[in-house]
Amino acid sequence: MSDSKIAIRVDDLTVAYNFKPVLWDIDLEVPEGVLMAIVGPNGAGKSTLIKSILGIIDPIAGSVSIYGKPYDKQRKLVAYVPQKGSVDWDFPTTALDVVMMGTYGKLGWIKRPGAKQKKAALEALEKVGMLPFKSRQISQLSGGQQQRVFLARALVQNAAIYFMDEPFQGVDATTEIAIINILKELRKAGKTVVVVHHDLQTVPEYFDWVTFLNVKKIATGPVKDIFNDDNLTKTYGINYKVAVNQ
Amino acid sequence: MELSDYFSQLFSDYTLRTITLGTAILGAICGMLGSFAVLRKQSLLGDAISHAALPGIAIAFLITGTKDSNILLLGALVSGLIGTFWIRGMITKTHLKSDTALGLVLSLFFGFGMLLLTFIQKQPNANQAGLDKYLFGQAATLVESDVMLMAIVTGICLVIMLLFWKEFKILLFDADYTKTLGFNTRFIDVLITFFIVLAIVLGLQTVGVVLMSAMLLAPAAAARQWTNKLSVMIVLAAIFGAFSGVFGTAISASQNNLSTGPVIVLVAGVFVVVSFVFSPGRGILFKQLRKYQNRRDLKLQKTLQFMFDIAKTHENISHPHAIKILNNFQGYTRASLKEMEEKEWVKVRGQKWAMTEKGYDAAVNLYKNN
Numbered sequence: 001m002s003d004s005k006i007a008i009r010v011d012d013l014t015v016a017y018n019f020k021p022v023l024w025d026i027d028l029e030v031p032e033g034v035l036m037a038i039v040g041p042n043g044a045g046k047s048t049l050i051k052s053i054l055g056i057i058d059p060i061a062g063s064v065s066i067y068g069k070p071y072d073k074q075r076k077l078v079a080y081v082p083q084k085g086s087v088d089w090d091f092p093t094t095a096l097d098v099v100m101m102g103t104y105g106k107l108g109w110i111k112r113p114g115a116k117q118k119k120a121a122l123e124a125l126e127k128v129g130m131l132p133f134k135s136r137q138i139s140q141l142s143g144g145q146q147q148r149v150f151l152a153r154a155l156v157q158n159a160a161i162y163f164m165d166e167p168f169q170g171v172d173a174t175t176e177i178a179i180i181n182i183l184k185e186l187r188k189a190g191k192t193v194v195v196v197h198h199d200l201q202t203v204p205e206y207f208d209w210v211t212f213l214n215v216k217k218i219a220t221g222p223v224k225d226i227f228n229d230d231n232l233t234k235t236y237g238i239n240y241k242v243a244v245n246q
Numbered sequence: 247m248e249l250s251d252y253f254s255q256l257f258s259d260y261t262l263r264t265i266t267l268g269t270a271i272l273g274a275i276c277g278m279l280g281s282f283a284v285l286r287k288q289s290l291l292g293d294a295i296s297h298a299a300l301p302g303i304a305i306a307f308l309i310t311g312t313k314d315s316n317i318l319l320l321g322a323l324v325s326g327l328i329g330t331f332w333i334r335g336m337i338t339k340t341h342l343k344s345d346t347a348l349g350l351v352l353s354l355f356f357g358f359g360m361l362l363l364t365f366i367q368k369q370p371n372a373n374q375a376g377l378d379k380y381l382f383g384q385a386a387t388l389v390e391s392d393v394m395l396m397a398i399v400t401g402i403c404l405v406i407m408l409l410f411w412k413e414f415k416i417l418l419f420d421a422d423y424t425k426t427l428g429f430n431t432r433f434i435d436v437l438i439t440f441f442i443v444l445a446i447v448l449g450l451q452t453v454g455v456v457l458m459s460a461m462l463l464a465p466a467a468a469a470r471q472w473t474n475k476l477s478v479m480i481v482l483a484a485i486f487g488a489f490s491g492v493f494g495t496a497i498s499a500s501q502n503n504l505s506t507g508p509v510i511v512l513v514a515g516v517f518v519v520v521s522f523v524f525s526p527g528r529g530i531l532f533k534q535l536r537k538y539q540n541r542r543d544l545k546l547q548k549t550l551q552f553m554f555d556i557a558k559t560h561e562n563i564s565h566p567h568a569i570k571i572l573n574n575f576q577g578y579t580r581a582s583l584k585e586m587e588e589k590e591w592v593k594v595r596g597q598k599w600a601m602t603e604k605g606y607d608a609a610v611n612l613y614k615n616n
Contacts (some may be wrong), residue, residue, distance in 0.1 A: 018341065056422045075428040087420045091285065092474045101416050105427030110409055137474040153423075 005032040005067070007161055007192040008053065013062030015045070015052050022048050024216045026062070030194060034209035035187045037197040037223075041236050044214040046196040047083065050163045054080055066161065076106060079159035081150050083166055089139050095149045096134040099124055102156035124152035129178060144175030151179060161192045168199065180206050203227055249500045262499060265385050268393040269491030269510060272449050275400040277465035277487025278407070279445045281480045282438050284466040285418045290345065291333070291439075293459035294352040296446045298329025300359025300455050303380050304366060313376060315392060315451055322380075322447045329355050330443055356455070383454030383507030385495060396448050403441050407480075414438065415476055453507040464514035465490065471525035490514035547612055549578050550591060554609035557601040566598040 010028040014021065023045040030036055038046045051057040053064050055071060066074035079102070102124070103117040125131045128148040133141060141149065147167060154162055164183075168176050183193050183206070197203065203210060203223060210227050212218035212235040219231045255262055283292055299322035306321025307313065329351045336347035363377060379387065407414065416424045417434045425431050442462070449458050469482035494510030526532050552575045557563045572578045583599065586592050591605030601609075 051422070054426045056425055075426065078426065080423060080426040082420065082423055086422065088285075088287070091419050092470065092476045092479050093415075093419065094474070098419070101419070101423070104412055104416055104424075104429075107412070109413065109429075112412060 006030070007032040007034075007067060008194070009065045009068075010049075010053060011063050011065075013049070013052060013059050013064070015048055015057060015059045021215060023052065023059070026213075026217050028211065028217060028220060030192060030209070030220075032192055033187060033190050035183055035193045035195070035207050036209035036211060037195050037203050037207040038211045038213055039197055039200060039203065039235065040213040040218075044235075046213055047165050049213060050080075050165055050194065050196060054078065054163060076157075077160040079154040079157040079162050081154045081162065081164040081167055084143065084147050084150060084169065086165075089141075089146060091138065093138060094134065095130060095136050095138055095141065095145075096121055096125065098138060098149050099152045099156055102153040105157060120156050120158075121152070124156040125149075127155060128152045128182065144171040147171050147175060147179070151182065155182070159191070162186060162194070164193070164195045166196050166198060168197070200232070249496060252496045252500045261386075262495075264390055264393055265388050265499075265506070266492055266495045268388040268396060269385055269452055269495045269506065270488040271393065271396045271400055271491075272445075272452055273461065273465065273487030273489070273491030273510070273514075274484040275396070275403060275445045275487075276449060276461040277469070277483035277485070278403070278480055279438075279442045280462035280464075280466035280487070281469065281476075281483045282414065282418065283442055283462055284470065285476075286438075288344075289463050290348045290352075290459070291330075292442060292446060292462040294333060294348040294355075295326045295330055295443050296450065296455050296458035297352045297359070298355035299323070299326040299447055299450060300380065301325050301355055301362055302328075302359075303377065303450070304359055304362035307366060307377060308362070315387070316395070318377075318380070319447050319450065322450055323443065325355065326443045326447055327440075330439055334439075359455075379454070380450050381454050381456055382505060383450065383452045383457070385452045385498070385506035385510075388452060392451065399444055399448060403444070406437065406441070410434065410437065411477075418476075453510060457507055457511045460511040460514060461487070461490075464511070464518050468514075468517040468521040471521040471528045474527070486514070486517045490517060546582055546585060546589075549575065549582055550586065550605060550609050551612060552578070553592065553599070553601055554606065554612075557606065563606050564593070564600045564602065566595065566600040569594075569597050569599055572599075 006029050008028070008030040010026055013023055013026040013028075015023040026049065038049060040046050048057060052059045052062075053071070055064075064071045066077055071078070096118075099121040100113050100117060103113050103120060107113060107117070122131065122134065125134055128151050130145060130148050130152060133145060138146065138149065147170075151164075151167065154164070162183075167179055171179070183195070186193050187208075195207070197207070204227060207223055209221070210223045211220040212226075212231050214235050214237075218235045219226050252262070256266060257263065280292070283289055302321035302323065302325025303318045304321075305325070306318045309321075310317055312318075333344075333347045333351050336342050336350070337344050342350075366377060413424075413429060413434050416427075416429075417431055417438075421431055421435075424434075446458050446462070449461055453461050465483040465487035466479070468486050469479045472482055473479050490510050490513040494513045495506055497513070498504040498506040498509040521529070523529055523531050549572070552572070553567075556567055556571070557565065569583070572583070583592070583594065586605070587594050589605075589608075590602055591608055592599045592601055
């Protein structure tokens with residue numbers, strides 16, 4: 001692993017809703033090429049952290065840089081997979097159409113996607129095993145299939161950094177394995193992947209980097225060094241020894 | 247006048263033609279933009295905006311003293327936009343939910359508008375009467391310049407929509423994601439909202455403040471039932487809207503004392519009801535039919551499986567068995583046996599049945615699929 005280059009750098013990030021801090025003074029450095037889990041209890045601000053890095057939520061303080069430059073100038077290097085539940089899946093459109101949306105950013109205003117974009121979208125669908133469903137209305141896809149479509153939409157962006165908000169939520173074992181294999185492939189290709197993750201059991205198996213978050217940053221670093229009872233207890237407030245060692 | 251008279255006079259009678267053209271264009275633009283409102287889950291926005299336009303009409307009259315519809319509608323546009331920005335402001339700055347913000351703006355602006363209308367009616371001014379036509383609309387007052395204005399706005403709206411099609415679509419589906427791609431979502435949002443306000447203001451003279459939101463929502467809600475494609479939905483909504491305008495005008499022109507606005511809205515309502523019941527994909531009727539069909543198929547398949555389990559114990563699968571043994575199986579009826587015979591799954595001879603090759607294969611495939 002090369003930790004020579006810092007892909008994402010967050011300084012003093014603070015977010016508050018209703019005067020209540022949701023994220024408090026977060027400093028974070030994510031080296032290039034890691035597959036990082038963000039873990040923490042409900043309400044720890046995991047999704048908020050991703051969303052404020054991506055500019056979806058305005059922080060009250062702090063800054064974000066991607067490869068040393070402000071995020072605003074580096075958007076094309078970044079892809080986002082939102083939570084599946086954040087959109088209305090009854091929207092009148094097909095799986096292929098949703099994946100095509102991943103090409104809109106590079107196209108910019110007004111320009112329409114063409115044959116090149118369609119080819120890229122089909123390749124991405126193929127990669128997530130959804131090619132046979134390309135013309136399916138998205139409401140007729142299962143939860144796992146919808147998650148794969150979202151993943152394909154991000155893949156088509158061909159970014160350097162991927163942010164994913166709970167990609168394993170509500171998917172079956174087959175889809176989970178398919179998704180994690182794709183994430184590992186991304187890492188192999190030198191991409192940086194940041195995943196909001198809930199299942200502590202799978203952290204050592206899936207990820208090589210981890211950030212413990214509970215409003216404040218508790219710890220961040222390689223899984224083999226810092227994924228231990230001490231940090232888990234600090235993050236979740238109860239003794240996690242039993243749960244993890246079982 | 248009979249309905250047929252209406253259509254024969256449509257091309258010769260200037261007034262009738264103007265009104266029909268006006269309501270058709272209005273229906274089309276409302277259907278188009280209403281699709282956006284429905285898909286953004288902002289169905290009530292139209293209602294709030296149209297009510298918010300009322301004080302603008304009254305104030306424009308108080309300031310200028312004219313009843314020139316263009317000037318009054320300009321007033322409506324300004325106060326409609328103010329209402330819209332209040333709603334947006336309330337939602338983002340306070341922690342009120344959007345339905346609360348919409349309801350507040352709707353009733354406050356409408357109340358203020360009504361207050362001004364009653365004030366105007368008490369003024370000793372011969373010019374005052376007729377402002378209340380904006381409450382329920384009066385299509386008969388449409389003149390050629392009004393229709394021209396509608397056509398121009400619809401044309402501009404169409405061009406903008408085609409130009410920013412991709413941006414509109416992605417914003418409607420996933421606004422957060424759109425932001426991460428680097429698009430200025432506020433700009434797209436304001437553009438959509440501005441056109442919705444414009445369409446509403448254009449419709450006030452014809453349909454009126456109170457019923458205007460139905461013009462936006464009904465054609466779009468009906469169109470959604472027939473398609474799973476955004477472009478088709480918008481075209482269909484425009485067509486439904488236009489037809490509602492034409493039929494509504496025709497019906498109200500052929501019957502005395504039926505005011506046009508409400509009739510147009512009712513016709514649009516008929517489109518909605520028909521779509522909810524009869525559309526093939528999402529309609530209640532076909533859904534129910536499919537459910538019934540599935541239940542019947544399942545019953546047949548279960549019976550076939552039962553028979554298969556008996557037949558496979560014999561070397562010859564077509565070995566005949568007594569029909570009586572089927573009585574032990576729940577779900578078996580004479581009718582289902584007959585249906586299976588029609589499908590050539592079994593052969594029935596007297597009081598015995600025998601499985602066919604085809605039936606055997608069908609049963610094997612059932613197991614495979616489950």
